[in-house]
Amino acid sequence: MKNNMTITNLMMKSHDKLEKLLDKLKVSMQHDFKLTGELFDEFKWEFEKHIFTEEKAIFKFFNLSKDEDHFDVVPNLIKEHDSLLEMLNETENDLIIKDHLDISEFKNLLIKHKNFEEETFYPKLDQELNDSQKNSIFIKINNSFHNLS
DSSP, X not given: OOTTOOHHHHHHHHHHHHHHHHHHHHHHTTTOHHHXXXXXXXXXXXXXXXXXXXXXXXXXXXXXXXXXXXXXXXXXXXXXXXXXHHHHHHHHHHHHHOSOOOOHHHHHHHHHHHHHIIIIIHHHHHHHSOHHHHHHHHHHHHHHHTOOO
């Protein structure tokens, strides 16, 4: 395992990629509607992969018995994922029937969600998981995101 390879670092790279795609999408909305559709599809694909990876490869390692004060962390993160996906689906419907999009509410929730994960959730996992558990997560992350490390 590389010294700088942590769950936090790998997932921050994924978050950064999503933010850059979202920024490109926002710029394209003002100039090129065709490009907006293509960028939206790319963003949605990457976002869905990100959520799948978090829920299937990472969340299962959050040990509830060690931290009863945070027993609702994973269910709340999953609820936020559901809300974000619902907002994204509504935005996709707007893209089909309108010639403009408003992604500001989506982006605000995404940033709040991302900040919690990066500042609290992932560092806690990096601290508490053993090397075998981390390696299992790293393999799944790399398989999902094509070598972010």
